[in-house]
Amino acid sequence: MSDQSVTIYVCTSCRTEGQPLEPRNERAGARLYAALDEAASAEGAPHVTLVPVDCMSVCKRPVTVGFSTPGKWTYVYGDFAKDTPEAAAATILDSASRFAAAPDGLIPWKERPEALKRGVIARLPPSAA
Amino acid sequence: MSDQSVTIYVCTSCRTEGQPLEPRNERAGARLYAALDEAASAEGAPHVTLVPVDCMSVCKRPVTVGFSTPGKWTYVYGDFAKDTPEAAAATILDSASRFAAAPDGLIPWKERPEALKRGVIARLPPSAA
Numbered sequence: 001m002s003d004q005s006v007t008i009y010v011c012t013s014c015r016t017e018g019q020p021l022e023p024r025n026e027r028a029g030a031r032l033y034a035a036l037d038e039a040a041s042a043e044g045a046p047h048v049t050l051v052p053v054d055c056m057s058v059c060k061r062p063v064t065v066g067f068s069t070p071g072k073w074t075y076v077y078g079d080f081a082k083d084t085p086e087a088a089a090a091t092i093l094d095s096a097s098r099f100a101a102a103p104d105g106l107i108p109w110k111e112r113p114e115a116l117k118r119g120v121i122a123r124l125p126p127s128a129a
Numbered sequence: 130m131s132d133q134s135v136t137i138y139v140c141t142s143c144r145t146e147g148q149p150l151e152p153r154n155e156r157a158g159a160r161l162y163a164a165l166d167e168a169a170s171a172e173g174a175p176h177v178t179l180v181p182v183d184c185m186s187v188c189k190r191p192v193t194v195g196f197s198t199p200g201k202w203t204y205v206y207g208d209f210a211k212d213t214p215e216a217a218a219a220t221i222l223d224s225a226s227r228f229a230a231a232p233d234g235l236i237p238w239k240e241r242p243e244a245l246k247r248g249v250i251a252r253l254p255p256s257a258a
Contacts, residue, residue, distance in 0.1 A: 124203065
């Protein structure tokens with residue numbers, strides 16, 4: 001389904017409400033990143049590049065994730081801690097495939113996973129750069 | 130102060146609470162874009178490229194604005210309708226100069242205008258692309 005590589009940014013600093021600061025690798029964001037890394041390896045997802053980010057400045061809607069491909073709209077989504085890391089990772093990889101298949105990054109509404117419909121935080125147009 | 134060009138994205142679809150859908154050019158976002166265009170021309174701000182955007186999918190924090198330069202962090206801010214378009218435009222152009230002067234786009238906290246401290250919506254790291 002995918003025809004272009006997708007960078008997936010994952011905020012590894014994200015914590016759910018009341019979650020302690022330490023250990024950092026047990027934060028919701030770090031756990032989602034680990035689950036995504038494992039799922040992408042298991043699936044063999046050569047079109048996906050995972051990038052851990054030390055704070056995406058959203059904070060109130062953990063876990064925050066971004067999708068980016070040069071020449072397409074960039075999207076930021078949140079609320080992925082509402083699910084288990086494994087389930088969220090599966091949704092995110094499926095979404096990345098749909099994003100990759102959309103020439104401009106705009107996934108048709110009917111095909112958009114529920115998590116993306118509800119979780120959008122912001123989007124930016126294709127860069128002129 | 131600036132040493133690199135900055136693309137400023139302005140969500141021209143943004144409306145304040147209760148603002149009617151039409152006319153589109155009276156929406157808070159469109160008015161801010163017009164004020165920015167006028168202020169940038171008056172200032173002679175050759176380092177700034179203004180890009181109107183038809184919805185940045187934030188909606189709840191009008192007006193939404195993004196700062197982007199290749200190789201730097203990309204920032205999305207909101208709440209610029211809390212001020213007059215002219216005052217918000219001045220703050221945004223000042224912020225763009227500070228963003229341009231920061232090699233990685235990270236404006237030191239003490240120098241950061243209050244509107245940016247309070248209004249951050251999300252950020253993305255420098256693209257690997």
